[in-house]
Amino acid sequence: MKKIDTLIVHADLFTMRGEGVGYVEDGCVAVDRGRIIEVGTTAELAGEYDPIELIHAENKMVLPGFIDAHIHTSMSMLRGVAQDTKDWMLKGVQPIRYYLKQDYCPEASYINVLEALASGTTTFGEYAPIDHLNLMEVFLDKLGVRSNLAAVVYGWNTLKKSYGVDELFELDDNYTRDVLRKNIDLFYKWKKPDSRTNVMLGVHAPDTVSKEMLLVCHEAAVKHDMRIHMHVAQGDRETVQMLKRYGKRSIPFLDEIGYLDSRLMAVHLTDATEEETRLVASRGASMVLCSGSIGICDGIMPPAAVFQDAGGKVALGSDQSAGNNCNQMINEMKLTAMYNKIKYGDPSVMPAWKTLRMATIEGAQAIGLDKSIGSIEKGKCADIIFIDLVTPTMMPVIKKPFRNHVPNLVYSARGSEICRVMVNGRTLYRDGVFTTVDYKYLLNEFKEKSEQFFEETPWDFDILKESTGWLMQQKEQL
Amino acid sequence: MKKIDTLIVHADLFTMRGEGVGYVEDGCVAVDRGRIIEVGTTAELAGEYDPIELIHAENKMVLPGFIDAHIHTSMSMLRGVAQDTKDWMLKGVQPIRYYLKQDYCPEASYINVLEALASGTTTFGEYAPIDHLNLMEVFLDKLGVRSNLAAVVYGWNTLKKSYGVDELFELDDNYTRDVLRKNIDLFYKWKKPDSRTNVMLGVHAPDTVSKEMLLVCHEAAVKHDMRIHMHVAQGDRETVQMLKRYGKRSIPFLDEIGYLDSRLMAVHLTDATEEETRLVASRGASMVLCSGSIGICDGIMPPAAVFQDAGGKVALGSDQSAGNNCNQMINEMKLTAMYNKIKYGDPSVMPAWKTLRMATIEGAQAIGLDKSIGSIEKGKCADIIFIDLVTPTMMPVIKKPFRNHVPNLVYSARGSEICRVMVNGRTLYRDGVFTTVDYKYLLNEFKEKSEQFFEETPWDFDILKESTGWLMQQKEQL
Numbered sequence: 001m002k003k004i005d006t007l008i009v010h011a012d013l014f015t016m017r018g019e020g021v022g023y024v025e026d027g028c029v030a031v032d033r034g035r036i037i038e039v040g041t042t043a044e045l046a047g048e049y050d051p052i053e054l055i056h057a058e059n060k061m062v063l064p065g066f067i068d069a070h071i072h073t074s075m076s077m078l079r080g081v082a083q084d085t086k087d088w089m090l091k092g093v094q095p096i097r098y099y100l101k102q103d104y105c106p107e108a109s110y111i112n113v114l115e116a117l118a119s120g121t122t123t124f125g126e127y128a129p130i131d132h133l134n135l136m137e138v139f140l141d142k143l144g145v146r147s148n149l150a151a152v153v154y155g156w157n158t159l160k161k162s163y164g165v166d167e168l169f170e171l172d173d174n175y176t177r178d179v180l181r182k183n184i185d186l187f188y189k190w191k192k193p194d195s196r197t198n199v200m201l202g203v204h205a206p207d208t209v210s211k212e213m214l215l216v217c218h219e220a221a222v223k224h225d226m227r228i229h230m231h232v233a234q235g236d237r238e239t240v241q242m243l244k245r246y247g248k249r250s251i252p253f254l255d256e257i258g259y260l261d262s263r264l265m266a267v268h269l270t271d272a273t274e275e276e277t278r279l280v281a282s283r284g285a286s287m288v289l290c291s292g293s294i295g296i297c298d299g300i301m302p303p304a305a306v307f308q309d310a311g312g313k314v315a316l317g318s319d320q321s322a323g324n325n326c327n328q329m330i331n332e333m334k335l336t337a338m339y340n341k342i343k344y345g346d347p348s349v350m351p352a353w354k355t356l357r358m359a360t361i362e363g364a365q366a367i368g369l370d371k372s373i374g375s376i377e378k379g380k381c382a383d384i385i386f387i388d389l390v391t392p393t394m395m396p397v398i399k400k401p402f403r404n405h406v407p408n409l410v411y412s413a414r415g416s417e418i419c420r421v422m423v424n425g426r427t428l429y430r431d432g433v434f435t436t437v438d439y440k441y442l443l444n445e446f447k448e449k450s451e452q453f454f455e456e457t458p459w460d461f462d463i464l465k466e467s468t469g470w471l472m473q474q475k476e477q478l
Numbered sequence: 479m480k481k482i483d484t485l486i487v488h489a490d491l492f493t494m495r496g497e498g499v500g501y502v503e504d505g506c507v508a509v510d511r512g513r514i515i516e517v518g519t520t521a522e523l524a525g526e527y528d529p530i531e532l533i534h535a536e537n538k539m540v541l542p543g544f545i546d547a548h549i550h551t552s553m554s555m556l557r558g559v560a561q562d563t564k565d566w567m568l569k570g571v572q573p574i575r576y577y578l579k580q581d582y583c584p585e586a587s588y589i590n591v592l593e594a595l596a597s598g599t600t601t602f603g604e605y606a607p608i609d610h611l612n613l614m615e616v617f618l619d620k621l622g623v624r625s626n627l628a629a630v631v632y633g634w635n636t637l638k639k640s641y642g643v644d645e646l647f648e649l650d651d652n653y654t655r656d657v658l659r660k661n662i663d664l665f666y667k668w669k670k671p672d673s674r675t676n677v678m679l680g681v682h683a684p685d686t687v688s689k690e691m692l693l694v695c696h697e698a699a700v701k702h703d704m705r706i707h708m709h710v711a712q713g714d715r716e717t718v719q720m721l722k723r724y725g726k727r728s729i730p731f732l733d734e735i736g737y738l739d740s741r742l743m744a745v746h747l748t749d750a751t752e753e754e755t756r757l758v759a760s761r762g763a764s765m766v767l768c769s770g771s772i773g774i775c776d777g778i779m780p781p782a783a784v785f786q787d788a789g790g791k792v793a794l795g796s797d798q799s800a801g802n803n804c805n806q807m808i809n810e811m812k813l814t815a816m817y818n819k820i821k822y823g824d825p826s827v828m829p830a831w832k833t834l835r836m837a838t839i840e841g842a843q844a845i846g847l848d849k850s851i852g853s854i855e856k857g858k859c860a861d862i863i864f865i866d867l868v869t870p871t872m873m874p875v876i877k878k879p880f881r882n883h884v885p886n887l888v889y890s891a892r893g894s895e896i897c898r899v900m901v902n903g904r905t906l907y908r909d910g911v912f913t914t915v916d917y918k919y920l921l922n923e924f925k926e927k928s929e930q931f932f933e934e935t936p937w938d939f940d941i942l943k944e945s946t947g948w949l950m951q952q953k954e955q956l
Contacts, residue, residue: 077874079890080882084815084829108874115870296889299819299827325890326871335816337562341777342820349777351562390921392593393804396555396586396928401937404558411774412557412803414892443868450874459879 001050004032006382006425009042011057012389012397012405015376016064016361021353021406022375025399027062031382034194034424039376055420059390059397061405063356064376065122065383065421066329067363069148069288070229070267070317073109074132077450078322088297089237090163093322095463098161104453106135107445112327113143114439116318118432119328119415122146122383122423123364123373125288125317127202127229130182137186141197144428144436146383148367149190150202150229151183153217155209162463166240169208176213180220187226196424198369200265205231206250207241214257221263227368228259232266232280235298239271251276260285265367267317270294270302277303281312286366289358291335292326293319301339304358305350315366316358329359333410352410382425387417479528483903484509484860487520489535490867490875490883494542494839494853499831499884503877505540509860512672512902517854533898537868537875539883541834542854543600543861543901544807545841547626547766548707548745548795551587552610555928556800566775567715568641571800573941576639583927584613585920590805591621592912592920594796597806597893600624600861600901601842601851603766603795605680605707608660615664619675622906622914624861626845627668628680628707629661631695633687640941644718647686654691658698665704674902676847678743683709684728685719692735699741705846706737710744710758713776717749729754738763743845745795748772748780755781759790764844767836769813770804771797779817782836783828793841794833807837811888830888860903865895 013027082092155171187199262284333355340350364374491505560570633649740762811833818828842852
């Protein structure tokens with residue numbers, strides 16, 4: 001018998017191999033030195049291995065960890081701010097974000113990450129201003145999760161408290177250049193075999209970087225062979241800027257300057273037409289879909305179904321708790337399935353299993369890490385999650401004449417059914433306990449610092465009054 | 479100092495009084511013999527009372543219990559069955575439901591109720607076949623919750639394994655008459671002062687009861703002064719039956735036979751036109767909206783916003799776990815807000831606080847029990863829930879310059895933040911523990927009986943094959 005670190009036996013195993021969900025009845029997974037070394041049935045494999053840790057997974061659904069391809073933890077202090085409002089970004093959030101210093105309360109961001117981890121997220125596509133990113137790279141690494149970082153490379157050196165909806169942003173190329181350099185440095189810092197930290201180039205958006213610097217960024221991406229993590233066609237706000245600055249919408253503009261290729265991971269596509277969506281997909285770019293945040297902030301279901309129909313790969317992202325308002329992939333899967341059904345008026349559109357693929361193997365393909373994560377297959381990293389099936393939201397558990405695990409996970413589960421989360425074979429969360437950080441301490445720090453922040457900030461009520469969301473929350477809650 | 483049963487102090491209190499959410503800072507609620515006897519601030523009231531139980535509600539959001547106006551627990555064995563399919567009811571669920579005996583596994587239904595209770599539901603609008611209802615009336619009473627029962631009064635004496643989409647149902651008036659009588663008996667059984675159990679007349683739908691019996695039912699409702707709980711314009715399936723049988727759509731037909739009045743609680747309105755919706759509201763009927771189930775089963779957001787715009791009151795319902803797939807009102811509030819934003823393409827439509835009113839005070843008005851429940855006000859029943867605010871999904875907690883409790887509850891919470899649920903002043907659930915039933919025993923019975931059911935039933939695969947949802951789950955999960 002071969003000595004190994006961990007053997008998982010008797011699982012309801014969903015490997016996500018192949019074209020569906022890759023089910024293995026009475027499944028078994030052998031893990032050694034952070035990698036999956038064998039996958040099969042318990043009958044086939046149990047006798048072959050002598051593990052240090054034997055995990056009995058009876059009545060557990062076992063899956064690859066979820067991938068959150070796009071998360072801004074730097075806005076974690078703003079959950080529930082300016083909800084149900086138009087012009088969410090410029091009129092709703094900006095008057096508050098203006099006062100947020102990046103290092104004021106890192107615990108807010110840490111707690112958002114723990115919220116996600118406890119709900120099964122193992123890969124974090126953190127997309128943040130460089131100072132915040134430097135904080136998060138350390139935390140994510142210490143926590144033990146996988147991360148796919150990108151610095152927000154933009155020309156917004158200073159921001160005002162509020163903007164007119166058609167007011168052109170001032171862009172500072174020197175600032176862009178400085179952040180670009182830091183993003184590239186970060187890339188080389190973490191570029192090593194078996195690194196849990198991957199770095200992409202975070203070109204912010206077509207309207208927040210000057211055309212000259214967009215070209216410089218793309219050149220750098222080619223030179224260093226980096227993939228680009230970029231907001232594209234984020235909404236009417238961006239389209240207004242693009243039309244005013246260049247007389248072109250975002251996607252035709254990006255096409256003209258050579259951005260539409262397999263290097264690009266395009267986030268949102270909220271305001272993309274069907275034709276533009278198909279163009280982006282046909283050029284080999286991937287898409288990140290943030291159903292939760294775009295639904296709340298814009299009332300829109302982005303064209304992910306069209307993107308997939310055109311052959312593109314789509315990952316899911318929780319975006320930020322200031323707009324979403326939560327960071328968990330079960331929520332993203334459910335809303336993705338449901339908003340599409342509502343959008344197309346057809347309950348058979350975007351079935352549960354397709355959204356589960358977007359949170360796992362298709363997501364891994366979209367972020368370019370499918371060689372190491374996204375499915376439970378021999379040779380891949382052991383990023384594995386366990387879901388308790390003896391819990392009201394997952395019952396009954398039907399195995400014959402068909403299975404109901406996947407629709408129940410996507411449509412019924414809340415996140416608390418997840419009982420164990422493993423990254424690189426190491427258990428980071430189990431039955432409510434985080435093994436690598438002091439959760440209660442962080443939660444308490446977040447509580448105290450956030451109370452202080454909201455009490456002490458000298459709010460500018462003249463500007464706050466411009467947000468319908470703010471006014472509503474003040475008035476209607478009386 | 480007045481001796482009382484319970485005093486709740488230092489709460490972030492949302493009474494739901496008035497036109498908004500009725501916030502009281504550092505709130506205090508005095509409870510005695512199941513009733514709320516005083517509401518105010520802790521400073522005003524704490525010195526006045528000498529309670530047996532003093533509940534410290536620091537860092538807790540305190541609200542009236544949620545009202546689930548429409549729940550079919552008789553389908554609790556079918557969670558996750560035939561998902562993502564067209565013709566969900568006739569082709570998807572019916573081939574399985576056909577084999578379900580009402581008393582096969584009552585624990586399935588009990589667990590659904592506990593799932594809801596732990597998520598803050600205190601009033602259950604159970605709508606079930608009479609045999610199942612007789613089972614549930616006992617369980618709900620023993621559990622200690624409030625219920626608003628209705629027997630399913632219909633002409634479906636026997637059901638086939640599957641139906642053609644335009645096949646007229648056979649209706650048995652004798653069967654309808656028999657159930658009607660039992661429904662009325664139940665009404666008188668529970669009609670007493672301070673009863674936790676209320677009974678409505680459950681006329682099933684315009685297409686499942688003959689016209690003659692519809693008239694008999696309405697006469698009975700008037701004679702006994704009962705309100706009517708009825709599916710109306712449930713979808714294209716019903717419209718097909720109505721056009722074929724009467725040459726009229728459901729709502730014009732019901733108008734003609736005198737059903738549209740303040741006695742009627744119309745469930746779904748999935749297939750109602752805007753004009754029909756306004757007609758129902760203008761006649762003083764109320765509406766029950768089941769966003770979760772109608773979204774999954776039909777891909778439709780029913781016209782609740784139009785109904786409210788026409789002056790009607792709307793309650794929320796979780797319907798059944800076979801279609802929804804969960805029974806919790808936070809889910810219903812969130813989906814109601816979000817589907818409306820997606821439907822109208824506007825993030826300011828259906829704000830969080832409006833959906834919270836639908837789950838509480840507006841829901842109580844819609845089911846006709848607003849004199850006793852729906853808000854925390856002097857004289858009402860003490861159905862009160864507590865939400866832990868020191869938890870990632872509810873943080874930060876902002877009190878100035880505005881409050882974010884309500885958007886965070888609706889958009890971010892998952893249900894597990896609810897730490898105490900009280901009905902008539904009695905704590906039925908606290909920190910994961912049910913005080914009146916043996917949860918683990920029931921869960922285990924559900925597990926064993928459901929495994930047995932799905933293994934032993936002689937499935938008719940020729941009929942199952944007609945459901946696209948079934949085939950997909952069999953094929954794609956390979």
